[in-house]
Amino acid sequence: MASAQTSQVPAGMENFTVGLIGMGDMGRMYAEKLSEAGWRCRAPRPTPTVLGCLRSKYVHLTAQEHDRITADTQAVTHAAFLSMGKAWHANTQYPWELSRYVGGIENVKMNIMLRIYSQKWHVYAGLAILNPEARQQVAQYARSVTELYKLMLEGDLAGLTARIYAAREKVFGPSSNAWASRPLIEPSILSSFSLGTPTPETPARPNNHLSLLAMVDCWAALAIVPYDHMLCSTPLFRLRLGVTEHLFRNTDMLDEALRVAVHDKRYRSDDLEFTFAARGWAECVTLGHFETWEKRFVSTQEFFQPRFADAKKVGDEMMKKVQASMDEALKLEKE
Numbered sequence: 001m002a003s004a005q006t007s008q009v010p011a012g013m014e015n016f017t018v019g020l021i022g023m024g025d026m027g028r029m030y031a032e033k034l035s036e037a038g039w040r041c042r043a044p045r046p047t048p049t050v051l052g053c054l055r056s057k058y059v060h061l062t063a064q065e066h067d068r069i070t071a072d073t074q075a076v077t078h079a080a081f082l083s084m085g086k087a088w089h090a091n092t093q094y095p096w097e098l099s100r101y102v103g104g105i106e107n108v109k110m111n112i113m114l115r116i117y118s119q120k121w122h123v124y125a126g127l128a129i130l131n132p133e134a135r136q137q138v139a140q141y142a143r144s145v146t147e148l149y150k151l152m153l154e155g156d157l158a159g160l161t162a163r164i165y166a167a168r169e170k171v172f173g174p175s176s177n178a179w180a181s182r183p184l185i186e187p188s189i190l191s192s193f194s195l196g197t198p199t200p201e202t203p204a205r206p207n208n209h210l211s212l213l214a215m216v217d218c219w220a221a222l223a224i225v226p227y228d229h230m231l232c233s234t235p236l237f238r239l240r241l242g243v244t245e246h247l248f249r250n251t252d253m254l255d256e257a258l259r260v261a262v263h264d265k266r267y268r269s270d271d272l273e274f275t276f277a278a279r280g281w282a283e284c285v286t287l288g289h290f291e292t293w294e295k296r297f298v299s300t301q302e303f304f305q306p307r308f309a310d311a312k313k314v315g316d317e318m319m320k321k322v323q324a325s326m327d328e329a330l331k332l333e334k335e
Helices: 025-036 048-054 063-090 105-117 121-129 132-154 157-172 210-221 226-232 235-249 251-263 265-287 290-334
Strands: 017-019 040-042
Touching: 063 105, 063 121, 063 132, 063 210, 063 226, 063 235, 063 265, 063 290, 105 235, 105 290, 121 132, 121 265, 121 290, 132 157, 132 210, 132 251, 132 265, 157 210, 157 235, 157 251, 210 235, 210 251, 210 265, 226 235, 235 251, 251 265, 265 290
Parallel strands: 017 040
Antiparallel strands: none
16 A cells, blocks of 8 residues: 555565454554555454464454444443543542542542543544444443433432332343352452542542443443453453442442432532533544544543553552452353
């Protein structure tokens, strides 16, 4: 492929060809960018001979099935944590400095949020905007956030509880066989990695976990059983599913979150900004606005920049421990 620009290919590599696995919208975008830089690109067809050394199980997916799964495991996962960061940024909050965001599930939320914002904006923009299935799923997530928030504002605990428990049954019910197995993340791990520490004067207090309630509501609305998507899962998706499962497995914790959602107004400002943020990211995806996405992402990235180094250390250790826990769970299931 010829380049209209000055070649950026290093000397001696002019005849190299870049192989791209998959030529969907994302693959085409990378091919165009690499070609503009002077590289030759082609999309080789993976064969059993090439992949045989991996001794992997083959799962054949249609393009739509692949897009639907990756929209959930990547685009919507990222949208949830991008929205958290945007909400904290809007309120000029460093959540690890607040007692309500220290410990347990909050550790995972903060570490994943910081991990995402420490990366390049275009990676997440491309995964969401260039995947047609992501538009529907990210839009539904924003819709779930908005509708649940309205129930909270109306003080409709009965309506909120009925909706969440219906979603819980649909997503984690008998069809998924989720409750019969060991949890994806052991509860002890959730409290092991924190950027902040609660004090006796300001102990950690319950959270309504709107972001996680909306995730299950979104899955239910789209008839998605997230465990079916583990074959294309990412570490961030497994963490998100793990903490969501942790909340929904524990009926007492779930009921407490629902009560806090309706009766504890101290979170209303945060939840309002989170709702705005979720809708904002959904609009970027629907309209395909890369420039708007970049501006939204970079402004919040700059706000959290000072803590990226610490978050990476904590996050890397958390990822290792969580992965070990999940590997052990899968091993026990096979036995």
